[in-house]
Amino acid sequence: MSRIVILGAGTAGTIMANRLRRRFADGVKDGTTSITVVDQDDVHVYQPGLLFVPFGIYDADDVVRPRGKQLHDGIGYVQAAVERVLPAEREVELGNGTRLSYDVLIVASGTRIAPEETDGLTGPGWGETMFEFYTVEGARALGEKLATWPGGRLVINIVEMPIKCPVAPLEFAFLADWFFAQKGMRDRVQISYVTPLDGAFTKPVCTQVLGHLLEDKRVELVTEFNAGRVDGEAGILASWDEREVPFDLLVSVPLHQGAEFVKRSEGLGDDYGFVRTDLHTLQSRCAPEIFAIGDAADVPTSKAGSVAHFEAEVLEDNIARFLAGEPLVPAYDGHTNCFVETGYDKALLLDFNYDTEPLPGKFPFATIGPMKLLEATYANHLGKLAFKWLYWNVLMPGHDIPAVGAQMSMAGKQPVLQDS
Numbered sequence: 553m554s555r556i557v558i559l560g561a562g563t564a565g566t567i568m569a570n571r572l573r574r575r576f577a578d579g580v581k582d583g584t585t586s587i588t589v590v591d592q593d594d595v596h597v598y599q600p601g602l603l604f605v606p607f608g609i610y611d612a613d614d615v616v617r618p619r620g621k622q623l624h625d626g627i628g629y630v631q632a633a634v635e636r637v638l639p640a641e642r643e644v645e646l647g648n649g650t651r652l653s654y655d656v657l658i659v660a661s662g663t664r665i666a667p668e669e670t671d672g673l674t675g676p677g678w679g680e681t682m683f684e685f686y687t688v689e690g691a692r693a694l695g696e697k698l699a700t701w702p703g704g705r706l707v708i709n710i711v712e713m714p715i716k717c718p719v720a721p722l723e724f725a726f727l728a729d730w731f732f733a734q735k736g737m738r739d740r741v742q743i744s745y746v747t748p749l750d751g752a753f754t755k756p757v758c759t760q761v762l763g764h765l766l767e768d769k770r771v772e773l774v775t776e777f778n779a780g781r782v783d784g785e786a787g788i789l790a791s792w793d794e795r796e797v798p799f800d801l802l803v804s805v806p807l808h809q810g811a812e813f814v815k816r817s818e819g820l821g822d823d824y825g826f827v828r829t830d831l832h833t834l835q836s837r838c839a840p841e842i843f844a845i846g847d848a849a850d851v852p853t854s855k856a857g858s859v860a861h862f863e864a865e866v867l868e869d870n871i872a873r874f875l876a877g878e879p880l881v882p883a884y885d886g887h888t889n890c891f892v893e894t895g896y897d898k899a900l901l902l903d904f905n906y907d908t909e910p911l912p913g914k915f916p917f918a919t920i921g922p923m924k925l926l927e928a929t930y931a932n933h934l935g936k937l938a939f940k941w942l943y944w945n946v947l948m949p950g951h952d953i954p955a956v957g958a959q960m961s962m963a964g965k966q967p968v969l970q971d972s
């Protein structure tokens with residue numbers, strides 16, 4: 553009997569459960585394999601869609617579906633909060649006091665925003681002049697605010713890295729520029745992008761090639777700004793080194809942390825609650841039968857849905873190998889793929905891994921594309937919109953994406969820019 557337990561039924565947990573269900577179809581049928589997924593609620597959010605909610609492009613209801621319905625027949629679903637993992641006993645303790653035993657444990661508990669960790673952020677002005685768009689409630693509230701906002705100083709701030717989808721705040725700035733232009737009030741809005749990084753993007757080549765985008769869209773860039781405190785009443789965002797940025801409307805991307813239970817589970821995570829994980833096999837550093845996937849893992853690549861999907865292809869094989877007593881394959885290369893919406897019905901596409909920065913070129917086919925890397929095009933924008941359909945109908949059921957493998961391909965890429 554092999555008991556596989558997955559903690560989290562978001563992007564990564566759902567993909568993994570459905571892939572393993574297919575892989576171990578015979579075992580599930582004859583009762584020698586069980587797959588159980590645990591999550592604290594029944595609201596699966598298509599998080600990339602949250603970006604569009606504040607601008608009225610998607611309604612908040614468009615991005616949510618019930619969790620259990622995304623899981624194939626034969627997968628057990630337990631709705632409960634995870635209290636802690638007990639690696640020595642190979643058990644998971646749930647909030648209701650019950651325990652689940654496992655032979656393989658997959659931690660897919662993601663990351664969550666912690667606005668309360670920044671002094672003043674959730675104080676006076678929170679929900680009035682200070683917002684976030686990383687939750688359904690936050691995105692909806694910000695949408696209501698933007699619909700009637702008369703203009704002023706709009707500040708978009710990343711409190712600290714890592715965050716999920718590191719390009720989402722930039723996309724927000726680009727869409728804000730477009731949104732206010734369409735409303736005929738762009739001249740009444742000053743947009744500032746305030747980041748702890750030394751450039752707009754996390755990757756140097758991107759920053760070099762795409763730095764002009766912010767200038768083109770009249771978005772002021774404030775770099776190396778480590779937010780320490782916010783005064784909602786005075787409308788001031790202050791850094792630890794006492795620099796100040798005034799705002800009329802603050803869109804914060806708050807500090808991110810891993811799930812609390814990871815911190816409570818001996819040896820499992822780091823101080824932020826991310827699971828200490830091997831970069832290439834996705835086995836935890838805590839115990840051989842524990843693995844991590846998606847935002848929950850501390851691997852140094854983007855926290856993105858595409859990462860969860862590529863990791864799942866590798867992890868599915870490694871779980872099968874582990875259960876068969878075979879050595880794991882160090883096959884995950886950090887592959888990340890993301891669309892960056894730039895407004896005006898255009899988007900960029902980035903494709904990179906642990907070793908190779910995003911490069912220009914064509915994707916996924918070397919000759920025909922049809923998408924272009926590091927270039928704002930309409931085809932890329934269509935790709936971004938199509939991702940929603942792909943998410944629910946291809947990724948969540950645990951299928952591969954045609955022509956896009958788990959490992960990054962150099963086909964169609966032009967390596968020349970990396971040294972320039």
Ligand SMILES: Cc1cc2nc3c(=O)[nH]c(=O)nc-3n(C[C@H](O)[C@H](O)[C@H](O)COP(=O)(O)OP(=O)(O)OC[C@H]3O[C@@H](n4cnc5c(N)ncnc54)[C@H](O)[C@@H]3O)c2cc1C
Nearest residue numbers: 560562563564592599600634661662717846847856857858
């Ligand atoms: C605004 C925004 C835009 C984005 N845009 C993109 C994009 O364009 N492309 C892209 O690839 N990615 C994008 N992402 C990132 C992507 O959505 C995430 O990286 C992805 O969802 C991570 O999947 P996950 O399964 O690791 O975490 P999640 O999907 O967050 O799932 C984690 C699950 O664990 C559960 N959980 C946590 N703690 C407990 C507990 N104690 N007990 C029980 N259950 C628990 C949670 O309820 C949750 O369901 C975006 C994210 C945001 C917020």
